[in-house]
Amino acid sequence: MCSDPPSSHVSPGYKLLHQPYQMAGLVDNALMRRTPGSKSMNMFSSQFLSCVKLAVAASLPIMVATPTHASTHGANLTYCSEGSPAGFDPAQYTHEVDFTANTFTIYNRLAEFERGGTKVVPGLAESWEVSPDGRTYTFHLRHNVKFQTTSFFKPTREFDADDVVFTFERMLDSNQPFHRAYPVSFPYFSAMGLDKLIAKIDKVDPYTVKFILNEPSAPFIHNIAMEYASVLSAEYANQLLKAGRPFNINQYPVGTGPFVFESYTKGKTIRFDGNPNYWKPGAVKLSKLTFAITPDPGVRVQKMENGECQVIAYSTSMEASDLAEHRDVAVLSxxxxxxxxxxxxxxxxxxxxxxxxxxxxxxxxxxxxxxxxxxxxxxxxxxxxxxxxxxxxxxxxxxxxxxxxxxxxxxxxxxxxxxxxxxxxxxxxxxxxxxxxxxxxxxxxxxxxxxxxxxxxxxxxxxxxxxxxxxxxxxxxxxxxxxxxxxxxxxxxxxxxxxxxxxxxxxxxxxxxxxxxxxxxxxxxxxxxxxxxxxxxxxxxxxxxxxxxxxxxxxxxxxxxxARQPVSDQVTGLTIEPLGYLRFDGVGLRTSIQP
Missing domain, CATH: 3.10.105.10 (Dipeptide-binding Protein; Domain 3)
Known part of the structure; x- marks a missing residue:
């Protein structure tokens, strides 16, 4: 049951943990507070955020985008996920279910965490430098990066500094036109104090952006590698603004990432196509990626045993041990x-x-x-x-x-x-x-x-x-x-x-x-x-x-x-991500599996 928490306990930005308690004892993930930055989070606020996300998710219709691009490698992978995402605009959300579905499929960030680790590596910024006083970060952007082409958006230009400025000013400035037209909250951005840390963002030239901070901050690079900092298309946002439908940025997503959004049926499936124009060579090894939304962990295990899913969301210790005995399943840990x-x-x-x-x-x-x-x-x-x-x-x-x-x-x-x-x-x-x-x-x-x-x-x-x-x-x-x-x-x-x-x-x-x-x-x-x-x-x-x-x-x-991750032995390249989400860039299949 959803109820409003006492106002003194609300602090946005918590990623609610849904890992089941282990039967060999009761592992209490209630203790594991997924708290962004230096802002604390308590149990009332996590319940409150969950209710907000449920309300938003309930409003999302069946969404379909007609593919307008060629396929990649012919491999089709099905992931049995644990729930429906609340939406596809990462900056609005705080949960691994959302981030697995939207952040690491559709989008990229200026800097990114390496697959399977917490080391920060170049993303849409191919390099950056920090001023001697630690207050200015200058990002040199990657050239020849294309935004995805869909039935609802056909970009006329490549990624550049305008997209970076739009992405962050939308969160930073409540008077920014798109923010005024679509006034949502950005819980992680605010909870990590970036609304107070960033003084301004300057476009130096089409491929150089400067972030000027109010004080030095070494964790800044890690902070902008996080999910909420996914870079959006300013051109697509302007198209939505002119059409009077800015909210579609949360329903029909466009990014530069490895997979292109095809359709979403709430409670059932999310379908993606491999992005044939992805800027990172060799990272897209799948033609199609399907999220089969399966809330029941027992059903997820059955689907994996039956070969209906090649990857499933977390499982209990007992279920992981049972799956490890299955000759066609490997359990990473x-x-x-x-x-x-x-x-x-x-x-x-x-x-x-x-x-x-x-x-x-x-x-x-x-x-x-x-x-x-x-x-x-x-x-x-x-x-x-x-x-x-x-x-x-x-x-x-x-x-x-x-x-x-x-x-x-x-x-x-x-x-x-x-x-x-x-x-x-x-x-x-x-x-x-x-x-x-x-x-x-x-x-x-x-x-x-x-x-x-x-x-x-x-x-x-x-x-x-x-x-x-x-x-x-x-x-x-x-x-x-x-x-x-x-x-x-x-x-x-x-x-x-x-x-x-x-x-x-x-x-x-x-x-x-x-x-x-x-x-x-x-x-x-x-x-x-x-x-x-x-x-x-x-x-x-x-x-x-x-x-x-x-x-x-x-x-x-x-x-x-x-952390344990059951995967089919046909899956290649999947890594456990320390921060809790799943990524499918770099993931492939030994043999082609039809959906």
């Missing part, structure tokens, strides 16, 4: 971008000293927790950032489970006898429960808390586990009335600042520093890294920050989900 952790309150006597926090960390049996919570779909977290996040940490070892060493640390701090602490577990809401009841999911929260309680009891710590409803929980967080709290985070833009600053920066620079931890030396390094445009110096800043983190231990990383 790698550590994901979702982390569970335990944060310590530095203002409380029990967790005030770094040595005590390190002792608590040493006493956590991560392997046991991962097995209970995830089954085969998780791994122990080794650092404050995932292993797929730049900068990769050299020679990082598996976390040590050393209760005897933990007891020794406590004795050195004068804790010869038991001392007490309160562990707070997050509440659970129906919008996160998937097919499980609230009670079942809550028991997953409780399970992890109880396992931590048992671990810490072994070193002489008497833990009281507390789990409340949302209002009481929020009151406890605001008043810092706890010693430790189980929480979670999910990175969303591939920049390390999205982890470090969000979780451990001082004051209002951090969106999820719920304990109020603040270390001036560490904070200075994070501030420095945030504005450092030199990649090597920036990496060194973060490596030094990790050393301080290990010593101060503001939180204990506990586990990472294991």
């Amino acid at each position: 790698q550590p994901g971008f979702q982390m569970l952790y335990v944060a310590y309150n530095p203002a409380r006597k029990a967790t005030r000293h770094a040595a005590i926090r390190r002792a608590l960390d040493l006493a956590i049996n991560r392997d046991a927790i991962v097995q209970a919570m995830y089954g085969g779909a998780g791994v122990a977290a080794m650092a404050p950032i995932p292993p797929t996040q730049w900068p990769q940490l050299p020679n990082r070892k598996q976390p040590v489970y050393a209760p005897q060493e933990a007891r020794k640390l406590l004795r050195n701090k004068g804790h010869f006898n038991h001392f007490k602490m309160v562990l707070l577990a997050e509440p659970v809401f129906p919008s996160y429960q998937g097919e499980k009841s609230v009670a079942e999911v809550a028991s997953g929260h409780r399970m992890m808390a109880e396992m931590l309680r048992q671990d810490w009891k072994k070193i002489g710590v008497d833990v009281t586990v507390m789990q409340y409803g949302w209002q009481e929980y929020a009151d406890k967080i605001r008043s810092k009335n706890f010693d430790a709290v189980i929480s979670g985070w999910r990175g969303d833009n591939g920049d390390p600042d999205n982890w470090f600053s969000s979780l451990i920066a001082c004051g209002n620079k951090a969106s999820n520093n719920i304990t109020g931890f603040c270390d001036p030396q560490l904070d200075k390094l994070l501030d420095q890294a945030r504005v450092e445009s030199n990649a090597k110096r920036r990496q060194d800043d973060y490596l030094r920050a990790v050393k301080i983190f290990d010593n101060k231990k503001p939180f204990s990383p506990v586990s990472l989900s294991l």
